[in-house]
Amino acid sequence: MSKLRSLQVPALAVGAFALTVLLGLGGGPAAALWQQSATATMTVTANGWPGPAITSLTCSNTPSQKESTLSVTVPQAPATLTYAAVQADGTYGTSYSVTTPIASTLTPGTITLTGTSQIVVDSGAATLLTVRVTATYTLDQTVASANYTLKLDSKSQKVYC
Structure with a gap:
């Protein structure tokens, strides 16, 4: 009995396992313990995108390049359409609303920018202006x-794609 007390715990576990196998009691459970394997099955179901995205954001210039127009196309009419300048530190400047809300998906919303537009003045950007356009949808919030990144020429007040 004193030898049994001096055995380490792992040695006792191996001994108990061997005894179980030798006696033929619990051969199945012993083999399962020895292999320590398991199988898990997982099923994942995706419902799709949580809401509509912005279909396209394009840019066009006037011939003088003093005015640029961003055209926004969406798959369904949003409740609000706003835009803001991305600042150098990654934050967003003042948010502006598109004055003519999108009535349907056939009529894209437009944002017209010039060298004197408030978003251009507020951004303080020297050569590049990144504009983030955000659509908020009523149906599922x-x-x-x-x-879209535009090029700026502050000397001649040009804004171009």
Whole structure:
């Protein structure tokens, strides 16, 4: 009995396992313990995108390049359509609303920017201006956004794609 007390715990576990196998009691459970394997099955179901995205964000210039127009196309009419300048530190400047809300998906919303537009003045950008356009949808309260980077020439007040 004193030898049994001096055995380490792992040695006792191996001994108990061997005894179980030798006696033929619990051969199945002993083999399962020895292999320590398991199988798990997982099923994942995705419902799709949580809401509509911005279909496209395009840019066009006037011939003088003093005015640029961002055209926004969405798959369904949003409750609000806003835009803001992305600052150098990654935050967003003042948010501005598109004055003519999108009535349907056939009529894209437009944002017209000039060298004197408030978003351009507020951004303080020297050569590049990244504009983030955000659409908020009423149906499921989702928000989608897209960025467009414009070039600036502050001396001649040009804003171009």
